Amino acid sequence: MHIDLNRHSGITLTEQIRTAVADRIQSGLLQEGEKLPSVRNLSKLLDVSLMTVFHAYELLEQEGLIDRIQGKGSFILGKSTRFKNRPNQKEAEKPSMDWQNTVADYLPRAQYWRMMQSPLVDVAKLSMAALHSSLIPTEWITKQFFLHAQLDHSLLTEYGPVQGDSKLRDAVLPYFREKNIVAGPNEIMILNGSQQGIDLVASTFVGPGDVVVLEEPAYPCTIDVLRRRGATIFTIPIDEEGMQVDHLAALCDTRPPKLIYTNPTFQNPTGTVMSARRRAQLLELAQSYNAIILEDDATSDLYFGSAPPPPAIKSMDRHGHVIYLKGISKFISPGCRIGFLIADGTFMTRLVSSKGISDLGSPLITQKAILPFFTSNQLQKHLPVLREKLKERRNLVLQILNRMAPKGVRWTKPDGGLNIWMTLPHAMNADDLHTFALQEGISFLPGHVCFPAQQQYHHLRLSFSYLDIHTLESSLITLCRLLQGFTQSDRHSERIMHI
Missing domain, CATH: 3.40.640.10 (Type I PLP-dependent aspartate aminotransferase-like (Major domain))
Known part of the structure; x- marks a missing residue:
C-alpha cells in the first residue's frame, strides 16, 4: 500500500496514515473484508515505527472502519459489517486475493467513483449536482x-x-x-x-x-x-x-x-x-x-x-x-x-x-x-428559463426544511447554483444517516468527503437540480422525517467519530 508521508507538514505521521487508509475505505478502493498489511510490514514499507502504525490502526478501529483480530490481522469493515466482530463464513471461504494489496497504486481516494456506484441506480439522488433531463435542451x-x-x-x-x-x-x-x-x-x-x-x-x-x-x-x-x-x-x-x-x-x-x-x-x-x-x-x-x-x-x-x-x-x-x-x-x-x-x-x-x-x-x-x-440566441433563451426553474426547486427545498427539519439542524440559503449545505448537531454522523436514507430510497452527499483532512462528519450536501420537482418534494419530506427520528434516537452515536 503506497502512502505519501510528509514529515514536515505539521500533521502527525499517525494521522496521515489514518487519513490515507480511511480515504481508501470510504472511496471503495479498499473493499469490505480485505486484509490490511500487518503493522510490521506497513511500518517497514513506510519507514515509520511500529507504534505509529499501531496507533493509526487503533484510530481506524475506533471509527468502525476496520476490525483487528488477534493473530489474524486487520480487516476492512463495510457498512453492513461495522460493529460486528468477524467476517462471515462465506467470505472466509473465498479464494484470497490479499496479495493484490502488496502492489502499490497511487490512488489515495476516489470519492466521485464511489458516489456513482450501482447501489444508487434506483435511488432518488439528492447527491447529484447535475440537471434533471427536463432542464437540458x-x-x-x-x-x-x-x-x-x-x-x-x-x-x-x-x-x-x-x-x-x-x-x-x-x-x-x-x-x-x-x-x-x-x-x-x-x-x-x-x-x-x-x-x-x-x-x-x-x-x-x-x-x-x-x-x-x-x-x-x-x-x-x-x-x-x-x-x-x-x-x-x-x-x-x-x-x-x-x-x-x-x-x-x-x-x-x-x-x-x-x-x-x-x-x-x-x-x-x-x-x-x-x-x-x-x-x-x-x-x-x-x-x-x-x-x-x-x-x-x-x-x-x-x-x-x-x-x-x-x-x-x-x-x-x-x-x-x-x-x-x-x-x-x-x-x-x-x-x-x-x-x-x-x-x-x-x-x-x-x-x-x-x-x-x-x-x-x-x-x-x-x-x-x-x-x-x-x-x-439559443443560450440567451435557455438561461433565464433554467434560472427560474432552479429557483423554484431551491425555494421548495427551503420551504420543506423550514417546516419540517428538526431543531438544531442548519442549512445555507444559496442565491444560485445547485446545492444546499446542511449542518447537523455535532454529535450526529451524516455518514450513518446516509445508510438509513439509502434504505428509504434517498441519497445525499455525506460532507466528510469535502474535507481533505480532519474530516467533519456532521455535514451533508443536498442537490436540488437533478430530480423532477415531485420526486424532489417527496424525497425532502422523507429525509426530514428520517432526520426527526434520527435526532430522537441514539443511532447517530454508534460510531465514535475522530474529528
Missing part, C-alpha cells in the same frame, strides 16, 4: 449532433486539434467578454469537461510536497486530484463572504502556496459567493507570492436574483496568475463533456502540451454540436 442538442454528423463525416474520422476547434474558440469570446474576461482564441483551450482542467493544471504544475490551498469544505473531486499528485494541502475556512483571505495571508507568511484552488461563485458544496473585496485581495496575495489561482467557475450563470454575482477573479488578472475554468455541464449538458480553460503566456503552451499527452484532443462532434449555442 436535449432535443435541440440531438438535432445538432445529427446535422453535423451528416454534413461532415470527418468529425467522426479525424482527430481534432488538441487546443480545440478554432470556430468554437472564436464563438465563445463574446460570452466571456460579457463576464469582463478579455481573451483571444489562442488563450482558450477546450476540455473534456472542467474536471479535466483541474487534472491538467495539477499534473502540469503540482508535484509531491508542493503546497496547495483549498477552501474548506471543498469540491471533493479536486481533493482527489491533488491528493493523487502528492500535494501538501492546506485548507482555509469559508464564511458568508467566501474564503477567509486573512487566514490565507497568515499561512502565506510561513507556507506560501504554489496553487490556490477556489470555486468562488455558488461554491460547491456550500453555495456561498466570494465577495468582490475578497476576490481582489486573493488576487493581490497570489501576485505577492507568485502563486497560481485556479478559478473554477461552474455555476455563475445560475443566479436567482436580478443581478449576476461579482465578476470572475480572472477579469481582474493582468499578470497571468489566474487559470480560469468554465464547464457547460451545469447549465447546458453534462453528457457533452465540454469545458473551457483560459490562461495567459507560457501557461497555455504548457497546458496544451499536457492535454496532448492526456487525450490527443477532445471529440470534434461534441464541439460542433455545442457551437450553435454560442453563435445564435
Whole structure:
C-alpha cells in the first residue's frame, strides 16, 4: 500500500496514515473484508515505527472502519459489517486475493467513483449536482449532433486539434467578454469537461510536497486530484463572504502556496459567493507570492436574483496568475463533456502540451454540436428559463426544511447554483444517516468527503437540480422525517467519530 508521508507538514505521521487508509475505505478502493498489511510490514514499507502504525490502526478501529483480530490481522469493515466482530463464513471461504494489496497504486481516494456506484441506480439522488433531463435542451442538442454528423463525416474520422476547434474558440469570446474576461482564441483551450482542467493544471504544475490551498469544505473531486499528485494541502475556512483571505495571508507568511484552488461563485458544496473585496485581495496575495489561482467557475450563470454575482477573479488578472475554468455541464449538458480553460503566456503552451499527452484532443462532434449555442440566441433563451426553474426547486427545498427539519439542524440559503449545505448537531454522523436514507430510497452527499483532512462528519450536501420537482418534494419530506427520528434516537452515536 503506497502512502505519501510528509514529515514536515505539521500533521502527525499517525494521522496521515489514518487519513490515507480511511480515504481508501470510504472511496471503495479498499473493499469490505480485505486484509490490511500487518503493522510490521506497513511500518517497514513506510519507514515509520511500529507504534505509529499501531496507533493509526487503533484510530481506524475506533471509527468502525476496520476490525483487528488477534493473530489474524486487520480487516476492512463495510457498512453492513461495522460493529460486528468477524467476517462471515462465506467470505472466509473465498479464494484470497490479499496479495493484490502488496502492489502499490497511487490512488489515495476516489470519492466521485464511489458516489456513482450501482447501489444508487434506483435511488432518488439528492447527491447529484447535475440537471434533471427536463432542464437540458436535449432535443435541440440531438438535432445538432445529427446535422453535423451528416454534413461532415470527418468529425467522426479525424482527430481534432488538441487546443480545440478554432470556430468554437472564436464563438465563445463574446460570452466571456460579457463576464469582463478579455481573451483571444489562442488563450482558450477546450476540455473534456472542467474536471479535466483541474487534472491538467495539477499534473502540469503540482508535484509531491508542493503546497496547495483549498477552501474548506471543498469540491471533493479536486481533493482527489491533488491528493493523487502528492500535494501538501492546506485548507482555509469559508464564511458568508467566501474564503477567509486573512487566514490565507497568515499561512502565506510561513507556507506560501504554489496553487490556490477556489470555486468562488455558488461554491460547491456550500453555495456561498466570494465577495468582490475578497476576490481582489486573493488576487493581490497570489501576485505577492507568485502563486497560481485556479478559478473554477461552474455555476455563475445560475443566479436567482436580478443581478449576476461579482465578476470572475480572472477579469481582474493582468499578470497571468489566474487559470480560469468554465464547464457547460451545469447549465447546458453534462453528457457533452465540454469545458473551457483560459490562461495567459507560457501557461497555455504548457497546458496544451499536457492535454496532448492526456487525450490527443477532445471529440470534434461534441464541439460542433455545442457551437450553435454560442453563435445564435439559443443560450440567451435557455438561461433565464433554467434560472427560474432552479429557483423554484431551491425555494421548495427551503420551504420543506423550514417546516419540517428538526431543531438544531442548519442549512445555507444559496442565491444560485445547485446545492444546499446542511449542518447537523455535532454529535450526529451524516455518514450513518446516509445508510438509513439509502434504505428509504434517498441519497445525499455525506460532507466528510469535502474535507481533505480532519474530516467533519456532521455535514451533508443536498442537490436540488437533478430530480423532477415531485420526486424532489417527496424525497425532502422523507429525509426530514428520517432526520426527526434520527435526532430522537441514539443511532447517530454508534460510531465514535475522530474529528
